[in-house]
Amino acid sequence: MSLTAHDSDLRQRAWNAAAQVVDPEIPVLTIADLGVLRDVTVHDGEVEIAITPTYSGCPAMNMIAVEIEVALARAGFRKPKVRTVLSPAWTTDWMSDDGRRKLRDYGIAPPQAGSGRRALFGVEQVACPQCGSTDTETLSEFGSTSCKALWRCRSCREPFDYFKCH
């Protein structure tokens, strides 16, 4: 079944509306920046949004689903559906470059690519989002949300959040 021009236009409008929704815990990032927004489908004028959780128990998912429904309702869509998909599993590799820059500006160190999550006693090198120094240390593997760890800069002495590579 081919997508009609009308559906295609609806899909783009729905995507644009959903893509504006921000993560309630990191409000500088949209769900599009995060890679949480996976897909938008339109069938007979009915729109369905697919999102994927960062972590299995992420409590922000319910909130994000509600915010998407509200955003779509505002954009004129009636009864939008939000569906959660698990596969393929979310990874920080999906985070946009723009998203990484916004995170750093917000004071959260963005995830490092290929930083050896597997390593049992792995050493990661994370740059301080405040002063840029890489002379940093882990305070806690687990931080204020599922997706963050707590670090400290030895150079400027500021503690900071690190968005874990996942």
Added chain:
Amino acid sequence: MTAASITVSETPLVLYVLRRADDALVLGHRLSEWCGHAPMMEEDMAMANMGLDLLGQARELYGYAAKVEGKDNDEDKLAYLRDVRQYRNLLLLEQPNGDFARTMTRQFFYAAFSDLYWRAMMASRDTTLAAIAAKSEKESAYHLRHSSEWMVRLGDGTEESHRRAQLAVDDLWAFTGEMFAVDDSERGLIDAGIAIDPESLRTQWLATVARVIDEATLKLPANDWMQKGGRIGQHTEHLGHLLSELQSMQRTFPGATW
């Protein structure tokens, strides 16, 4: 008024999924018991975070078990309205928190297993289980790293922390064999490529455990007698108490929401 227990039609696949869901819920609940009581702020957050991961895994698994069963049950009913003898989790995971060393040892033994288990399950022919595995595998890797580091700090720490960590290893060791046990209902799923044979993970599990225990200057017990029962609902006395707390709201006010 109290809500009565439900019945579940435990076909092999329903039972298999339910067992893993119960593992995640029971261990997640145990970790949540530390909330506000951990020895330091960072660990309070760590245990709440890991508990949340496990709760998320439990929800996916219960949801899938309910779907496969195809009856009137849902994730909430499966969690809140089954009695202790209907729970199918590993005995290891229901053991009380005890001191911090005991909690970390329990976590370490299980995370060293679940990390391997979920990675292997990503190849399951059951696409839902494979998808749940792909998420859980990433989370388990963190749990393993966290608890491994604590085993070393506690074992190779002070005389007191070493004594407590060794005591926990000795006491919990007998519950580790159940992770590798397979019964007839699971054998069919293994043959069908839906489940993996946990026996195939044992060598690697033991290598990881032995390496960390050794670095922690601790010793694995020579005793190889293992206690089983959780998978068929024969639990230690601790699970009933855990469930009475976990289920009290839904049992007292059936269907309560807020």
